Amino acid sequence: MTVHGRDYEAALDVATKHAKDWLASVGERPVPARADIGAVLGALDGPLPGGGKAPQDVVDELAAAVEPGLLAIGSGRFFGWVMGGTLPASLAADVLVSAWGQNAGMRTPTPGVAAVEETAARWLLEALHLPRTADVGFPTGGTTANFVGLAAGRQAVLERAGWDVTTCGLIGAPPVHVLAGDERHDSVDLALRYLGLGLPRTVAVDDQGALRADALAAALDQVPSDEPVLVALQAGNLHSGAFDPFGPAIAAAHAHGGWVHVDGAFGLWAAASPALAHLTDGVADADSWATDAHKTLNVGYDCGIAVVRDPRAVRAALGAHAAAYLFDAPGAANPYEKVPEMSRRARGVPVWAALRQLGRSGVADLVGGLAANARAIASGLADIDGVEVLNDVVYTQVVFAVGDDDRTHAVGAAILADGDTWISGSVWHGRAVLRVSVSNWSTDAADVARTLAAVRRAVDATA
Numbered sequence: 001m002t003v004h005g006r007d008y009e010a011a012l013d014v015a016t017k018h019a020k021d022w023l024a025s026v027g028e029r030p031v032p033a034r035a036d037i038g039a040v041l042g043a044l045d046g047p048l049p050g051g052g053k054a055p056q057d058v059v060d061e062l063a064a065a066v067e068p069g070l071l072a073i074g075s076g077r078f079f080g081w082v083m084g085g086t087l088p089a090s091l092a093a094d095v096l097v098s099a100w101g102q103n104a105g106m107r108t109p110t111p112g113v114a115a116v117e118e119t120a121a122r123w124l125l126e127a128l129h130l131p132r133t134a135d136v137g138f139p140t141g142g143t144t145a146n147f148v149g150l151a152a153g154r155q156a157v158l159e160r161a162g163w164d165v166t167t168c169g170l171i172g173a174p175p176v177h178v179l180a181g182d183e184r185h186d187s188v189d190l191a192l193r194y195l196g197l198g199l200p201r202t203v204a205v206d207d208q209g210a211l212r213a214d215a216l217a218a219a220l221d222q223v224p225s226d227e228p229v230l231v232a233l234q235a236g237n238l239h240s241g242a243f244d245p246f247g248p249a250i251a252a253a254h255a256h257g258g259w260v261h262v263d264g265a266f267g268l269w270a271a272a273s274p275a276l277a278h279l280t281d282g283v284a285d286a287d288s289w290a291t292d293a294h295k296t297l298n299v300g301y302d303c304g305i306a307v308v309r310d311p312r313a314v315r316a317a318l319g320a321h322a323a324a325y326l327f328d329a330p331g332a333a334n335p336y337e338k339v340p341e342m343s344r345r346a347r348g349v350p351v352w353a354a355l356r357q358l359g360r361s362g363v364a365d366l367v368g369g370l371a372a373n374a375r376a377i378a379s380g381l382a383d384i385d386g387v388e389v390l391n392d393v394v395y396t397q398v399v400f401a402v403g404d405d406d407r408t409h410a411v412g413a414a415i416l417a418d419g420d421t422w423i424s425g426s427v428w429h430g431r432a433v434l435r436v437s438v439s440n441w442s443t444d445a446a447d448v449a450r451t452l453a454a455v456r457r458a459v460d461a462t463a
């Protein structure tokens with residue numbers, strides 16, 4: 001059958017209309033979903049239909065069923081977890097990625113998107129001040145980016161110990177000593193689990209959750225000098241936004257011949273802002289870095305960024321070495337050799353579009369603006385009777401509590417019931433807290449004011 005553009009046209013037109021309606025509503029609508037999952041499942045109930053339906057009607061049916069169950073993550077008043085919105089150029093580029101339908105795992109047969117991803121990679125290294133010769137892969141998120149960096153590290157430190165983990169596996173391998181701060185992100189543990197390395201040895205942190213360099217040095221002193229060492233550091237503590245002391249920590253790990261991986265899912269972007277870059281001092285001396293495009297950069301889900309200083313290490317760890325049917329890419333690596341996936345979406349293309357929309361100064365303004373909004377929210381919160389801001393607000397994260405745990409829980413519930421803003425709850429240093437993560441490009445002064453008013457209402461309602 002000949003496929004014509006018009007076979008897609010009606011469905012795409014309907015999808016574009018629903019997309020625009022949704023986006024137009026996001027600025028003003030309540031942030032939480034109107035319907036719960038039971039209601040959406042109810043709307044989708046029934047067996048697989050016996051017959052088909054016209055594509056545009058499928059899109060209509062989908063949008064009608066799902067819309068009540070959508071959380072307005074793209075709202076300027078959404079501060080849950082650490083989740084960014086989507087820049088317009090990035091969203092539109094993502095639509096093209098779907099239409100183009102490229103399997104972007106190989107470089108030679110799909111040169112269009114491969115070239116865009118390689119350009120995005122080059123720009124990322126420039127924006128984040130990382131070594132220009134490092135390899136950049138685009139996996140699904142921070143978790144898989146942590147996996148990539150730690151996989152390359154496992155490969156390299158075992159190779160230095162005379163062990164080829166690619167061929168021999170871990171059984172019988174020299175022990176790998178893995179060290180990480182007490183307030184690392186869970187995804188570091190997940191990545192280590194995928195790699196068969198188990199839980200890391202925990203290194204003490206300071207009152208903001210940043211790893212203590214003296215504690216790391218003491219832990220490293222316990223490791224026999226010829227044994228493999230992996231150290232996972234963090235740029236951006238989930239709660240406080242704190243950054244590990246990269247200079248001394250990396251120097252100590254390197255003195256032991258260790259590999260240093262940095263989980264910078266949202267924090268690595270501080271390097272792109274002249275006003276915040278001091279937070280990442282020394283980070284470029286690490287061996288691998290993980291970050292997300294779908295958080296601070298405001299690229300849509302899903303997109304992580306995995307950067308490895310030594311391209312040989314990542315290709316040895318993740319490349320397929322015997323697949324003769326794949327295209328070799330002399331000189332440059334294939335995209336699939338830098339991520340866990342073989343077939344893959346060209347998810348680096350929306351990254352290119354975000355960087356092209358913003359430019360270098362726009363990236364700096366975006367990151368600086370998120371931090372400025374966080375400071376404004378923190379100072380507004382501190383003015384509300386009974387609210388205690390618990391962290392040093394150095395970046396995009398604000399942690400606060402209202403009286404005891406019960407009151408804090410009640411305020412959190414009241415905020416979500418109110419719906420004008422979204423702030424998620426957590427536990428930090430044994431205490432129930434509410435956590436504001438400023439990650440959306442569109443948050444403006446009016447959103448900050450509305451958010452503070454919503455918190456004040458919730459505090460008053462629970463007094």
Ligand SMILES: *Cc1c(COP(=O)(O)O)cnc(C)c1O
Nearest residue numbers: 082141142143185187263265292
């Ligand atoms: C979000 C986050 C991750 C995990 O990233 P995903 O994109 O959700 O896989 C890892 N580390 C930190 C610090 C994060 O904030």
